[in-house]
Amino acid sequence: MVANLFKLHSREWDTEKIESLFPSLVPKILSIKPSKQGAPDRRIWLKNTAGVYSTKTGYYSALEDRENQESILQQQQFNWIRDVWTLPTAEKIKVFIWKASLDALPVNANLANRQIILKPDCAICGESESILHLCFLYPFAQRVWDRVPFASSFRAAAHDSFGAGWRALQDNICLPPVGLGQRILAPWVIWNLWTARNYCIFQDIGFSEQETITKAIGDACEWVNAQSIIPPSHPRE
Numbered sequence: 001m002v003a004n005l006f007k008l009h010s011r012e013w014d015t016e017k018i019e020s021l022f023p024s025l026v027p028k029i030l031s032i033k034p035s036k037q038g039a040p041d042r043r044i045w046l047k048n049t050a051g052v053y054s055t056k057t058g059y060y061s062a063l064e065d066r067e068n069q070e071s072i073l074q075q076q077q078f079n080w081i082r083d084v085w086t087l088p089t090a091e092k093i094k095v096f097i098w099k100a101s102l103d104a105l106p107v108n109a110n111l112a113n114r115q116i117i118l119k120p121d122c123a124i125c126g127e128s129e130s131i132l133h134l135c136f137l138y139p140f141a142q143r144v145w146d147r148v149p150f151a152s153s154f155r156a157a158a159h160d161s162f163g164a165g166w167r168a169l170q171d172n173i174c175l176p177p178v179g180l181g182q183r184i185l186a187p188w189v190i191w192n193l194w195t196a197r198n199y200c201i202f203q204d205i206g207f208s209e210q211e212t213i214t215k216a217i218g219d220a221c222e223w224v225n226a227q228s229i230i231p232p233s234h235p236r237e
């Protein structure tokens, strides 16, 4: 009992006893101030003024922790304006990239996490289907990326998060004859990896790597032509 760690007939910590029983916890235990009046112990929840736990403050507290860790990481590296909202691409794809960056796409790993489906397995290769898997790690995706004529090589499997892979794509230029400059083709490749996956799962229609990249290039060219403006070679900020 806590009371056994006090000096006899007092409410002061018996430091010697604590040191011999819990050597690793000494500073922690000594930092707790025992009540002089002998008030009974009780738990206090620090997140609201009444000191009583509520689901609402518990939720916000959990959210704070997660946001702190994630947003520090992301803000250091991920530029939402540049990497998502000013992409020279269709609005639907900007929203899609935004969702992918926040791990908010209904890939099997996320559905299994929410217990909507039983297994997180990729329908094709059997590994856990995360967004990173779908866009970069999945061998099919790697072979699609290998077919993009980038000026400097892009190794899809070298990335450990969707954001890292996506940022690595931002500076890559597409060589002729595909052309299309910087930042135009990659969003359509990601989009077509996603739609190819959905065709496979929901309509049992399979696309080859070549069909997928050809469709992505076709879509990108069509979109550029529809803008009837010269695509910006640098981000508009």
Ligand SMILES: [Zn+2]
Residues within 6 Å of the ligand: 122, 123, 124, 125, 126, 127, 129, 133, 138, 139
């Ligand atoms: Zn797979």
